[in-house]
Amino acid sequence: AAGRFGFAARVCVACDAIMGRDVEEDHERRTPLQAVLLADSFTTRFKPITLEKPKVLLPVCGVPLIDYTLEWLESSGVEAIYVFCCAHSDKVVEHLRQKWGISSEDEDAKDRYGAKIVPIVSTNCMSAGEALRFIYDEGVINSDFILITGDTVTSINLQNVLRAHNARRKSDKSSIMTMVVKKASTRAERKRLGDADLIVQTDPKTKQLINYEKGKTKGVIKLDLPS
Secondary structure, eight states, X not given: OEEEEEEEEXXXXXXXXXXXXXXXXXXXXXXXOEEEEEOOOOOOTTTTGGGTSOGGGSEETTEEHHHHHXXXXXXXXXXXXXXXXOTTHHHHHHHHHHHHOOOTTOTTOOOTTSOEEEEEEOSOOOSHHHHHHHHHHHTOOOSOEEEEETTOOOOOOHHHHHHHHHHHHHHOTTOOEEEEEEEOXXXXXXXXXXXXXXXXXXXXXXXXXXXXXXXXXXXXXXXXXOO
16 A cells, blocks of 8 residues: 655654664563654754754744653653754753753753653754664663654554554564554645655555655656565
8 A cells, every 4th residue: 555644753663673782582571661852853844943943942832842742752651751952952951951850960860740851962963863873872772762753743642552563573573663654635734744745655464664755746656566
């Protein structure tokens, strides 16, 4: 099955094997549940607004986007959140201190709402891939983790996603990542969601990702379908 999707990989559940680490057989017993939140979109779509303020601090109904993401992660049972900061990192860290009560002096301290939030700062990364490599070098990820962008506003049931991920991992050890995608039925909806040129092809039986392409909204789209 192939279709256009409004967004992809805004929420991912990944085994730490994707970070190059060995995988234990009993991965379900690992605690705490961790998340990597990317506080930089590595895009220029919101310029010139983002020249002065990072996208994750732009308000929706008076609330910065990153607060929606953090509140959803905490309400879903995530206990450790590593916030990767790049552009305007000082403003993001200051917001985390003021709103979430984190302390740079004590990395094991939990925020005022009960979770551990740790900012990770690097001003040299140019993409999400480079950010993940930097986080890997820091050695903070030691279990399956949630990968999410800091501008995600969602109410999906994360526990259902985790159960599906764990069940898939049991039957196929090579399944190291589960992506959450939302299908957009119209072009207007795709444009509103931000990825109007994204084509995702999946196996209708296994839901395995077969093809992922961007930038092909005009003309004929050719897809190689498995026999």
